Amino acid sequence: MTFDSCEDNRDKKMAEIVDRIRNCNLGCYRHEYTASLRTRGNRVISVEELKNGKPLVDDWRGQNILFISQAPSKQAWADNELSSRDNSFLVNLLFPKVYPHDDSPVEKWQKSVFWLHTSNCYPGKANGEGDNAPDPEDCAAVYFDEVINAMKPECIVLMGKYATQHFTKSHRLSLSTKRTKPPLKDILKYQHECQRPLLITSEDGTCLYETIVLKHARNKSISTSEKFAIGLAIKALKNNGKTGLVKSILPSIDTKGTPLRHTWLKEITEVLETLGGDAKNNAIYREIENRGNMELKPTWKQIVTKTIGLHSSDTGSYKEGNPDIFYMIETGHWGLRNFQN
DNA sequence: GGTCACCCTCTTAATTTGGC
DNA sequence: GCCAAATTAAGAGGGTGACC
Structure with missing residues (x-):
């Protein structure tokens, strides 16, 4: 926009x-x-x-x-x-x-x-x-x-x-x-x-x-x-x-003039972009902590993996209809499908 | 580390209600 | 009958605990 x-x-x-x-x-x-x-x-x-x-x-x-x-x-x-x-x-x-x-x-x-x-x-x-x-x-x-x-x-x-x-x-x-x-x-x-x-x-x-x-x-x-x-x-x-x-x-602001809602999906996508398009879980967690954008509740790391899974057809928890944003390189190592330098 | 089930909250759209 | 406000319903995202 x-x-x-x-x-x-x-x-x-x-x-x-x-x-x-x-x-x-x-x-x-x-x-x-x-x-x-x-x-x-x-x-x-x-x-x-x-x-x-x-x-x-x-x-x-x-x-x-x-x-x-x-x-x-x-x-x-x-x-x-x-x-x-x-x-x-x-x-x-x-x-x-x-x-x-x-x-x-x-x-x-x-x-x-x-x-x-x-x-x-x-x-x-x-x-x-x-x-x-x-x-x-x-x-x-x-x-x-x-x-x-x-x-x-x-x-x-x-x-x-x-x-x-x-x-x-x-x-x-x-x-x-x-x-x-x-x-x-x-x-x-x-x-x-x-x-x-x-x-x-x-x-x-x-x-x-x-x-x-x-x-x-x-x-x-x-x-x-x-x-x-x-x-x-x-x-x-x-x-x-x-x-x-x-x-x-x-x-x-978004098109309705109200503050953008920063979701976990957006945060994870931005983190992977920052880390060069792919990263292991520990690097993702560290970057999220450094950015300080999200409220880190006790189970937040589970939310990260759940969110990745819901948006990656490489996992069994991928939800049909969701955008297929992430791909699995190996266990605990994720990449952005549409990442471009 | 990853998956699953369940529940809660929030957003959005549709429907109903009430006042003029 | 029309319009605005309130209510309701549906869907998506988020949070948690249990399990493999």
Whole structure:
């Protein structure tokens, strides 16, 4: 498991994905566009404008931060332009803190952030207030992993529950819960407790990406965990995606963000690697004692031989289905099958 | 030194329950 | 009916004692 930052074909792959999204002709949500909609500034967006909208996705400019929010606004949809200048969260909250002395915060934002939505099309207006929730089966979520794999962002920012659910339902967002739809407030609370960004594991399980979960800030009071999340986002934006809070602790965490469980199997494997791929029992015992990683109860040497036996098809105690890790050189002398110098 | 049987603990996933 | 929390069940790993 590594933090991946290689740049191979990045631009080419991203340009191809952006082009494919923009030319998507599935026409999701078009059945929702039955009446004109009025925006805050009393602008009226006609049904025709809504129906003429095209899937909306950011331009590729070599950005390092992947920002995923719920869906384009109706005006962004009608204008086919991301609403960086109209988004109150960005303009009123983030930009003044990230770019306090800059006259062109939008340009700075666009330079470092690639903006994607859980729905590339406007999902229509709900009967009550607000827009419809994006359909979790929407094609847009299909692009998340394609974009992540191609872009290999320094940092991912997920805004809102719909952006996080794609990763919680597949258990790829590092959380203390196994629930597939944990409430956003719980995710924010856990992120605050960890005092660092969370992690997303790539689809193939080989890469980890720092991930900041945000709640779309309202004008109401902001909780401590929301403030912490916004602070993380500000830090990431100021440093082009680098928070410096995760990579230093990577060796001690697994993909769920919890301490790795150090088993006897892992200890014995590491000891044999240290001893050159094979060793006699006494040398193995001595090395385990020297390392001091394990709790050495009175019967610990029996546990070592039992564990080796359970994972070696050369013994009668090998358990079918276990990985066949060790081989017997002679009685009391063991080797690692896949050891390579 | 190695094997076996038994039991305990922990993790994970599935199911049930209760509140809204 | 939906969602979240609690409960239950299954499986794997770990620990121990007895025996060869």
